Amino acid sequence: MDTLVQALINGIAVGGFLTLMVLGFSIIWGVMGVINFAHGEFIMVGAYMAWYARSEWGVEPLYSALPIFLIMFVVGFVLQKLVVNKVIDRPHLVSLLVMFAVSIIMSNSVKLIAGADFRRVNSDIQRGFWELGDIATIPRKHTVVLVVAIIVLVALQTFLQKTRLGKSIRAAAQNREAAQIVGIDIKWVYAFTFALCIGITAMSGALTSTIIPVFPFMGPPWALRAFVITALSGLGSVKGTLGAAMFLGLLESLVATYAPGSSGSQLAVITAFGLLVVTLVLRPQGLFGGLRPVDAGGH
Amino acid sequence: MNKAVFKTIGLVLAALLVAMLFFLPMLGHYGNDSTLFTVTLLLASVGTAISWNLTGGFTGYVDFGHAVWWGIGAYTTGVLMSNESEWIPQQWPLVPALIVSMFFTALVANLVGRLTMRLSGPYFSIAMLGFFVFFREVVRVVGPLTNRGIGLTIKPVINRPLWYYITLIFVLFLVYLSWWLRRTRFGASLIAIREDEIGAEMRGIDTTRNKVMVFTLSGAITGLLGGMWAYQNTFLDPDIAFVEVRTIDAVMGTMLGGLGTVAGPIIGMVFLFVLRELLWTQESLLQTHLIVQGLLLGAVVLYLPKGLMGLVRGEVAFLDRFRERSSTFDGMESAVLEAQESSISDSENEHPNDPVAMHPTWDGRTS
Numbered sequence: 192m193d194t195l196v197q198a199l200i201n202g203i204a205v206g207g208f209l210t211l212m213v214l215g216f217s218i219i220w221g222v223m224g225v226i227n228f229a230h231g232e233f234i235m236v237g238a239y240m241a242w243y244a245r246s247e248w249g250v251e252p253l254y255s256a257l258p259i260f261l262i263m264f265v266v267g268f269v270l271q272k273l274v275v276n277k278v279i280d281r282p283h284l285v286s287l288l289v290m291f292a293v294s295i296i297m298s299n300s301v302k303l304i305a306g307a308d309f310r311r312v313n314s315d316i317q318r319g320f321w322e323l324g325d326i327a328t329i330p331r332k333h334t335v336v337l338v339v340a341i342i343v344l345v346a347l348q349t350f351l352q353k354t355r356l357g358k359s360i361r362a363a364a365q366n367r368e369a370a371q372i373v374g375i376d377i378k379w380v381y382a383f384t385f386a387l388c389i390g391i392t393a394m395s396g397a398l399t400s401t402i403i404p405v406f407p408f409m410g411p412p413w414a415l416r417a418f419v420i421t422a423l424s425g426l427g428s429v430k431g432t433l434g435a436a437m438f439l440g441l442l443e444s445l446v447a448t449y450a451p452g453s454s455g456s457q458l459a460v461i462t463a464f465g466l467l468v469v470t471l472v473l474r475p476q477g478l479f480g481g482l483r484p485v486d487a488g489g490h
Numbered sequence: 491m492n493k494a495v496f497k498t499i500g501l502v503l504a505a506l507l508v509a510m511l512f513f514l515p516m517l518g519h520y521g522n523d524s525t526l527f528t529v530t531l532l533l534a535s536v537g538t539a540i541s542w543n544l545t546g547g548f549t550g551y552v553d554f555g556h557a558v559w560w561g562i563g564a565y566t567t568g569v570l571m572s573n574e575s576e577w578i579p580q581q582w583p584l585v586p587a588l589i590v591s592m593f594f595t596a597l598v599a600n601l602v603g604r605l606t607m608r609l610s611g612p613y614f615s616i617a618m619l620g621f622f623v624f625f626r627e628v629v630r631v632v633g634p635l636t637n638r639g640i641g642l643t644i645k646p647v648i649n650r651p652l653w654y655y656i657t658l659i660f661v662l663f664l665v666y667l668s669w670w671l672r673r674t675r676f677g678a679s680l681i682a683i684r685e686d687e688i689g690a691e692m693r694g695i696d697t698t699r700n701k702v703m704v705f706t707l708s709g710a711i712t713g714l715l716g717g718m719w720a721y722q723n724t725f726l727d728p729d730i731a732f733v734e735v736r737t738i739d740a741v742m743g744t745m746l747g748g749l750g751t752v753a754g755p756i757i758g759m760v761f762l763f764v765l766r767e768l769l770w771t772q773e774s775l776l777q778t779h780l781i782v783q784g785l786l787l788g789a790v791v792l793y794l795p796k797g798l799m800g801l802v803r804g805e806v807a808f809l810d811r812f813r814e815r816s817s818t819f820d821g822m823e824s825a826v827l828e829a830q831e832s833s834i835s836d837s838e839n840e841h842p843n844d845p846v847a848m849h850p851t852w853d854g855r856t857s
Contacts, residue, residue: 226612226616235663274788277790278792284611285791285795287552287615288741288787291741291747292785294784295738295783295787296788299781299784303781408734458631460623461622461627461631464624465624468620471605471606471613471617
């Protein structure tokens with residue numbers, strides 16, 4: 192019973208940071224129709240920035256997250272203008288291959304600069320556990336990430352629902368032509384969306400750098416999870432992403448807890464992937480049915 | 491210059507290259523074991539690119555996890571030939587081990603293809619990347635069979651020149667196979683699937699069967715190459731058997747040379763190899779070859795989508811002709827826009843009523 196409670200708590204914690212990690216991937220796909228193959232690499236870059244800030248200047252990842260968000264927002268804006276804009280109207284395959292190239296460049300550049308070693312970021316704030324009686328312990332670092340994730344999700348949901356720019360983003364996702372006709376500057380909306388999502392993704396990398404091992408080629412498994420979650424939840428839906436991320440987090444946590452021997456983490460990857468295949472195969476004609484635009488769930 | 495001149499130049503260059511490769515082991519200094527090992531690996535990666543091109547180029551299904559077949563083939567050979575596997579401690583001789591590797595990889599590719607070949611475009615690509623990560627973890631989990639993550643050792647008995655010739659002949663056979671396949675009815679049906687899958691199906695092509703067949707063939711070839719690599723490398727563990735770079739190389743080489751052409755993967759891989767050797771001779775550039783490769787891939791996709799072959803022939807962008815295979819892809823856009831787009835791309839086709847003849851000069855042949 193105690194193990195089960197502990198597994199569930201871990202699952203919710205993992206689901207929290209997965210949501211934060213995956214949201215950017217889902218929104219970029221939903222709004223721009225670009226599959227960001229380099230998604231995992233943006234998480235990696237965020238984590239490396241947090242590691243650098245921590246080891247060079249002693250700044251906690253929790254505090255460096257906001258500057259990292261701003262820096263990567265600018266990077267994302269520039270990248271969208273220089274590269275992504277060129278492929279946005281072309282078939283998915285072109286954008287997929289270009290983002291594949293971006294991911295190779297990013298991971299190998301980081302390897303060149305920082306080396307291929309595994310890094311783990313220490314944090315004083317996020318050290319230790321809260322004990323829940325004798326039943327279970329809650330790792331503090333997961334809680335911090337979960338709280339930040341919830342704040343970001345609420346902020347993002349409010350932004351998409353209430354603000355003018357947020358509404359423009361949803362409009363652009365629903366019908367690009369019509370959005371242009373009513374006077375939405377589609378190029379600005381795309382650049383802003385991409386920049387925002389890259390910023391959030393890098394920030395999620397910074398925050399989770401205390402939890403997951405950081406190395407140049409850490410990206411692909413996270414990009415894979417992003418795809419699994421997006422496949423389950425539908426494109427660009429904040430609530431759907433939260434639900435699917437929680438589901439995957441709980442599933443992985445249960446597998447890791449009850450797996451025999453030390454094969455837990457490997458089996459968790461296998462589970463995530465099995466889920467992807469099952470979803471894809473059961474809905475081969477497209478996962479999203481009547482493909483939902485950004486956050487249709489809000490109505 | 492007309493096409494015949496290009497064809498002649500191409501054939502002369504190809505003949506020179508093959509002659510050079512055949513005499514390489516006899517060239518004293520240049521024919522030492524280390525050179526032969528390097529060139530054997532180059533040949534193997536040319537073979538991988540050719541097999542990738544069968545699904546990625548001819549059929550239009552871009553496989554981002556192709557290296558998985560290499561890994562499975564390598565591990566099958568490793569498990570059979572090594573005495574470190576608990577379940578199969580017998581040390582098999584080379585030839586049966588390679589044959590079993592090829593058939594086993596073909597079997598797995600067939601089963602995987604039945605699932606993933608039903609997916610369209612990006613879903614297929616990412617599902618294959620998933621299978622790649624999946625099998626690497628599976629190899630770690632099935633400890634008694636694969637000696638866990640520690641790896642397997644194969645007894646090193648190898649005659650490098652002989653092995654070099656075997657690889658060379660096999661890769662030449664693959665070039666021929668790909669050239670021949672392109673000319674068969676089956677090859678034509680693959681091109682038809684790439685250009686317009688629904689149209690191909692309506693014309694009576696059993697698309698699912700053909701897709702799974704070419705995928706199985708592609709997997710079997712790469713599996714055999716993986717097994718051959720395991721034998722000459724004499725050691726393998728999950729991290730060197732399942733390497734993303736092998737997929738990157740195959741995609742990259744094919745894209746660079748010319749996606750969906752017979753000569754493309756060869757030209758591209760040789761170009762890539764020369765580039766890499768040039769970078770490696772400079773100490774300061776040693777680490778940068780993958781970065782350069784990434785930049786090159788981006789540039790090729792954006793500015794040279796038909797690769798070097800397209801440059802030679804002066805042909806138009808080809809990737810833009812990839813038809814979206816499912817209406818769900820562009821669900822963001824209105825149905826009206828979709829209809830407009832498809833009518834535009836139809837009018838671009840020279841033979842809108844015949845998907846097979848859409849690219850009459852695809853590989854230098856006029857239909």
